[in-house]
Amino acid sequence: MNLVRPKEPVIGRVVRSESCMAGRSASFVRHVEIDVSGTPLEGNFRVGQAFGVVPPGRDASGKLHAVRLYSIASPSWGEDGAGKVLSTTVKRVIDERKTDDPQVHDLFLGVCSNWLCDVPLEAEVAITGPSGKRFLLPSDTAAHDYVFVATGTGIAPFRGMIKELLEAPGGPCNSQIHLVLGVPYGTDLMYDDLFTSLDQAHDNFHYHTAISRPERGPRRYVDRAVVESSQIGELLQGDRTLLYMCGLKGMEEGIYRHMFDLGVVDQYLEWPDSIERDPANVGERKVRAGARCLLEVY
Ligand SMILES: Cc1cc2nc3c(=O)[nH]c(=O)nc-3n(C[C@H](O)[C@H](O)[C@H](O)COP(=O)(O)OP(=O)(O)OC[C@H]3O[C@@H](n4cnc5c(N)ncnc54)[C@H](O)[C@@H]3O)c2cc1C
Structure with missing residues (x-):
């Protein structure tokens, strides 16, 4: 667990990104695969764990964005069979912004989920983890x-x-x-x-x-x-x-x-x-x- 901490994320590359929904819908979910080879996560994650993504840029208060967790959707041997590529299932967070001012009603887009769904193939992703030790398959x-x-x-x-x-x-x-x-x-x-x-x-x-x-x-x-x-x-x-x-x-x-x-x-x-x-x-x-x-x- 926590081989890579949020303060010092490592770099993975998106190698596949596609909708994983059965049809057209008002919600958008993508299957995203990330190559983690050469990082401490290579061969060191288990299905049921999550990994972290640190989106680029800063939040409204000027701080670097916080890490967001995503569940690993691949088996423990990864999408490639060798633990070099992990995947997740990302839902775009899309909402109408809620504020105290009834005049303010613009679109709210979740920072990390939309960024991760938008990144092109081969783009770099700052990742952390893995985390979680209970929600696992049994050894036998x-x-x-x-x-x-x-x-x-x-x-x-x-x-x-x-x-x-x-x-x-x-x-x-x-x-x-x-x-x-x-x-x-x-x-x-x-x-x-x-x-x-x-x-x-x-x-x-x-x-x-x-x-x-x-x-x-x-x-x-x-x-x-x-x-x-x-x-x-x-x-x-x-x-x-x-x-x-x-x-x-x-x-x-x-x-x-x-x-x-x-x-x-x-x-x-x-x-x-x-x-x-x-x-x-x-x-x-x-x-x-x-x-x-x-x-x-x-
Ligand atoms: C263990 C774990 C596993 C997870 N696994 C997955 C996964 O597999 N797939 C997945 O898609 N997600 C997963 N998540 C959720 C994920 O970590 C993120 O929280 C999610 O993607 C939203 O992040 P974001 O940066 O897009 O949204 P953010 O920019 O962080 O926005 C979400 C925040 O904005 C607030 N908000 C929402 N709507 C509005 C609005 N209209 N106006 C103002 N504020 C609003 C919410 O209160 C929320 O705090 C997991 C979380 C955990 C803890």
Whole structure:
């Protein structure tokens, strides 16, 4: 961890940048690959970790821009198989500027995300990291089954993890693997072609989508998709399943409540004696994710 600190970033080069969305959408997400060869990050990052990007220039107060973190979307051996190229999934932050003055209503563009999406191929990127030590795959991947639940760019680490499990040089992992990806519109689905083709190629990999604002039909959120899948329910009842969640915090509660119905709440949550074991209390601060529940939520 932290082989490269924010005060002394090293230089990587963007070697690939392309939209990774299923169609035209009001949000814009790009898959960006960065060559880190010759830096301390080469061969020294793991899927589930993040790396930092320091955008060029200075902020409004004249200070150098702060580092922004991006989840690694490649397997631990990188996009190139040798740990020289890592990737991430960058969503452009675009908003209308909020100020106290109702006359001020111009466009707000997030500094780093838009810069990173705009940089041309071969451009230099100041990078740091890697960071994160808990949200990782286990060392013995075959000893577990997996439920991955993502909203939006929370898909980034799962792209890398699923590639690591299914495209391992020694042959694919035969464990059961379910991915649930939630986005507002069908056109927002990221890496949809990849997951669809992996689903078709591997009997043990199952790709589920949850569209919260569909053109037709009912709204569906990731927690509902988990509740409605009997296969995922059975897997969660297994004693070797790891549950990973990445994205919006809101997804947690519905899934934790479902654990009561499945009778597995103690397998995934650390529940202090001072709080009554009741679905109404899953949101309590002291109820924490246990060792089999890995979270990266915000
Ligand atoms: C561990 C971790 C992993 C991450 N992984 C990813 C990833 O894989 N992909 C990804 O895209 N992002 C990821 N992020 C988020 C990323 O680090 C950046 O925060 C994000 O890209 C926005 O940075 P920015 O420089 O574009 O926006 P900034 O210029 O930093 O702007 C965002 C800030 O502006 C404020 N703001 C938003 N709208 C307005 C407005 N209308 N008016 C005024 N202020 C406003 C917000 O409060 C926010 O603080 C991750 C973050 C963490 C902590």
